[in-house]
Amino acid sequence: MKSIVIKNAYGLENTTVENQDIPTIQDNEVLVKVKAMSLNQLDLMVAKGAFATKLPHTLGSDAVGIVKKIGTHVTKFNVGDTVSTHFVQSWQSGVLKASDSQSSLGTSVKGVFSEYISLSENALVKAPQNLTVEEASTLPIAGLTAWETLVNFGNLKAGQTVLLQGTGGVSIFALQFAKMIGAKVILISSNDEKLKTAKSLGADEVVNYRTNPDWQDKVLKITKGNGVDLALEISWAGINKTITAMKTSGKIAVIGMLGGTEVQLSVFDLIQRSLTIKAMYVGSKSSFEEMNNAIEVNNIKPIIDRVFSVSELPEAIAHFEKSKHLGKVVLIF
Incomplete structure (x- = not known):
């Protein structure tokens, strides 16, 4: 499978697409085939070394895809569900705890810009039914x-x-x-x-x-x-x-x-x-679910500036870094 990684040294010029093995899942995990991802300033900061992330590192915090396999202990999702990643995985509800930041996708832990990802069911939410996968991919951080x-x-x-x-x-x-x-x-x-x-x-x-x-x-x-x-x-x-x-x-x-x-x-x-x-440090999973419900009820449609193929990654990053966009920039495999 293809993954977007920063390797060898920090710098956007060192962001590349490479082949990795499809991950296996644990009993409490879900295997997701990623359909769309969205870029954030956070991704650029990670690539530039702002978090001193150990390299090589898979980038990305925002991804939406289809559930392909579930672990034996998973109860919240079924194969075929359309799901979105939840940025601060351990922040399920209430106020942010000091330890929660250590579970942030794409910064403290491996990112989600890959064709397949395996995550705990706590790190996923069902995407709003009124949105396309491209639209839903814009939700996790922005x-x-x-x-x-x-x-x-x-x-x-x-x-x-x-x-x-x-x-x-x-x-x-x-x-x-x-x-x-x-x-x-x-x-x-x-x-x-x-x-x-x-x-x-x-x-x-x-x-x-x-x-x-x-x-x-x-x-x-x-x-x-x-x-x-x-x-x-x-x-x-x-x-x-x-x-x-x-x-x-x-x-x-x-x-x-x-x-x-x-x-x-x-x-x-x-x-x-x-x-x-x-x-502000994004929000909890319960807040995410509350937002998704409001998006469905009010039929809110996220504003997407452009959709790039992963093969156009340098162009997508340049477009985003130069703030040419209005709304969100999305990547698809």
Whole structure:
């Protein structure tokens, strides 16, 4: 079978497709024939050595496929089921524990970008029935991060306002979930074409932060000086602008660090506004299942920018790394 691996040395140029043996399964495991996978910034970070992962290493956290074989102790799945991988395998419900991060697919343990994968049944969820395998493959990290942020952390309600940054997978999912809830969405990006698309997807207001460098003032004007209830911070470098755009007692969810890993915060502004900042680490399996149910009931369709064949892996990585996409980038064998 084919697998996408990083070997010899870190660097995207060392990402390759190689042949591996089809895995065998233990009594509590499931053998899945992978049909579709989606790329995340996390995959690029692993390939570049951000986690000092031992090489060679199979990449990937997001995959969907068909169950081909089940172990004798498996009770939750049957042969023929369409299933999705669950990123933090041991995080079944409740709050994240320190040990849970050690079970994260594609980082702490072997990834899932392979034609066949064997995982514990706890590391899988049934895919929403209204989605194709390509659409379902976008859910494990981007979809669940957006859901966890808006629903379980943000407790977003109809009539409230959420600020979204960029048009990547998490932001576009957050846009779709926020409109499902009945919230108002303000989305910022540096690309007018992407802003136009975001508007067509339901964004109430859009702001180009390149032509409006003081975009936080624009957000305050849109909200009549009140600020937003919830913000998804993807840059980190601009966190103080986000703080300025917040409503008193508002919440900021840090979902990315595209602007770097270190920043100076205005603690005075945090205290004066009584703001909450939380770093998001995707979500639990029970949250994943809750999200999938909402996707089915509301017939939400993930936004896929492009689908690449694994034979086009360098082109897919380049397209993703240069942020040419809106929504998700998917790979198929």
